[in-house]
Amino acid sequence: MHNILVLLRKEWRESLRNKMVLFGALFLPAFMVGAALFMIVQGQGVDIPGAQAALFNTALMYFLVLPAVIPLAIAVYSIVGEKEQQSLEPLLATPVTDLELFLGKALASVIPALVITWASFGLFLGLSIPFAGGVPPHVLTIPWLAAIFGLTPLLSLTSVGITMIVSSRASDARAAYQFSSFAILPPIVPLIIYSTRKALVSVALVGVEGGVLIVAAVAVLAIAVRLFRREQILTRWK
Amino acid sequence: MIRSEGLTRRFGAVTAVDGLDLVVERGEVFGFLGPNGAGKTTTVRMLAALIAPTAGGAHIGELQLGRDNRAIRRRVGVLTEAPGLYRRLSARDNLLLFARLHAVSDPSSRVERYLRLFDLWDRRDDLVGTLSKGMRQKLALARALVHDPDVLFLDEPTAGLDPEASRRVRELVESLRSKERTIFLCTHNLDEADRLCDRVELFKARIVALGKPAELKERMYGRRTVIHFGDRPQGLERALDLPFILDTEWADDALVVGLSDPERENPILVRRLVELGAEVRYVNELRVSLEDLYLDLMEEHDA
Known part of the structure; x- marks a missing residue:
């Protein structure tokens, strides 16, 4: 645990000094909060129930995109940055275990993603009072809260797993960012489904998505852990 | 202190290290010399418990490669060919990271000691990206030493250093030898190896020659x-x-x-x-x- 905390602190210090990472982690949440508010305000003025549900569902999905996208910048830099600086070998020469190193890298991306997502949701709730005349009734419901607090960790973990797999194979940050954008698929696919539905998000739908995400997260993390071994890093990573 | 028997590493059809038998005594400065691609880095990686041998084995002191890898990594310091420092962290934060990962007690004072030793104390809060090549090399050397390892693997320790700094590194190696530290030196600077090493091994996937420089x-x-x-x-x-x-x-x-x-x-x-x-x-x-x-x-x- 001590080594994981040491690594987390190092990762965050580096990320905070990287303007690109910082911008990516802060701009998108601000944009999504604004977009979600806009959807809610628009939805309240719509009389057609199906259209209103689509707008509200879209607002929810903005908060499910955040935990998948925010870790991309941090995780890509965390691995490709190490490759570019050739700093992994000295790190691997310490007593840190492969799993500690993996968890240090993964949590360094997942924790800020969750904190920022939930803080953004809080900000959205707060801003909805002056802008939407109060918290909309469909927002503080079990499906919404289950999605915000249950699905976001799974989305983050899946995203980090995909990013780590891609970054382990990519030799430069641009290629890693490009291919890591696949990590956005898990929240995008439900967004399309939700947007076409004429009913509000239900517990059943969140449950199905949660089940799929658990399988996806376990699968990609298992692959990422296998790739994240000293032997692999030193002999196979380019 | 370092003992290997038939240490071998293959990468597919290529044999990078072929049956290396080696004994390096405690307090010895051992020069490991060979052309690029001879298998020196692979040997160091195996001995530092970073990658596993395909065949054969090795001991660092009483610790056995494969069985005691984590303990081995606690007892060895590795200076890699590239400094491999975190450019967005300060000189002090770079050293503190490694001191903490090695569970050094009172890491701050240990880091201060090494920053002063290498004349980097005045630049301690500067980001590594702003340091000169020579300063980075000194910092990388300080990083390899920060946990006071018994065995030190040095890959081109004076690369990029000016003559004065190179001399200080050589003096440091001499002082480490006098403290019974074992030093495994990979270098292309043969004059340096001649001056520093008690014994040298010329290596190209397998041993070409081994002995004291004068005897060879x-x-x-x-x-x-x-x-x-x-x-x-x-x-x-x-x-x-x-x-x-x-x-x-x-x-x-x-x-x-x-x-x-x-x-x-x-x-x-x-x-x-x-x-x-x-x-x-x-x-x-x-x-x-x-x-x-x-x-x-x-x-x-x-x-």
């Missing part, structure tokens, strides 16, 4: 005395009828004489030359550089 030179070239004359005496070497002379050759105006026991034979040789009317100006032993030895042995090995 003697084994390869014998011991040779160089005699400088006022005027080059004609036919002198033919007149030299001493039985202990192994061979003679002229190098410009100096006569190079192969001898088996120069301490005993030099006075007799000089006396005989004077008797033959030669004007002997001065006499010295032929110094062969480790570079000459290295190049000749590698050429012989390749042939």
Whole structure:
């Protein structure tokens, strides 16, 4: 645990000094909060129930995109940055275990993603009072809260797993960012489904998505852990 | 301190290290020399418990490679060929990270000690990205030492350093030797290896030669005395009828004489030359550089 905390602190210090990472982690949440508010305000003025549900569902999905996208910048830099600086070998020469190193890298991306997502949701709730005349009734419901607090960790973990797999194979940050954008698929696919539905998000739908995400997260993390071994890093990573 | 038996590493069809048997004593500075691609880095990675051997094994002290990898990594320090520092962290934060990962007690004061030792204390809060190449190399060396390892693997420790800093590194290596630290030095700077190493191994996937630099030179070239004359005496070497002379050759105006026991034979040789009317100006032993030895042995090995 001590080594994981040491690594987390190092990762965050580096990320905070990287303007690109910082911008990516802060701009998108601000944009999504604004977009979600806009959807809610628009939805309240719509009389057609199906259209209103689509707008509200879209607002929810903005908060499910955040935990998948925010870790991309941090995780890509965390691995490709190490490759570019050739700093992994000295790190691997310490007593840190492969799993500690993996968890240090993964949590360094997942924790800020969750904190920022939930803080953004809080900000959205707060801003909805002056802008939407109060918290909309469909927002503080079990499906919404289950999605915000249950699905976001799974989305983050899946995203980090995909990013780590891609970054382990990519030799430069641009290629890693490009291919890591696949990590956005898990929240995008439900967004399309939700947007076409004429009913509000239900517990059943969140449950199905949660089940799929658990399988996806376990699968990609298992692959990422296998790739994240000293032997692999030193002999196979380019 | 380091002992390997049949240490082998293959990458597919390529054998990078082939059955390396090695013993490095505690407090020894051991030079591991070879061309690029000879398998030096792979050997260091195996001995530092970073990658596993395909066959054979090794011990660091009483610790066994494969079984005690984490404990081995606690006891060794590795200076990699590239400094591999975190450019967005300060010099101090770079060292603190490694001191903490090695669970050094009171990491702050340990880091301060090494930053001062390498004249980096005044730049402690500067980001590594702003430091010169030489400063980064010193910082990387400090990082390898920050947990006071028993065994130090150094890959090109003076690369990029100015002469003054290089001398300080050599002095540091000397002082570590006096503290019974074992140093495994990979370098292409053969003059440095000649000066620092108790023994050297010339390596190209397998051992080409192993021994003390002076012994290896003697084994390869014998011991040779160089005699400088006022005027080059004609036919002198033919007149030299001493039985202990192994061979003679002229190098410009100096006569190079192969001898088996120069301490005993030099006075007799000089006396005989004077008797033959030669004007002997001065006499010295032929110094062969480790570079000459290295190049000749590698050429012989390749042939």
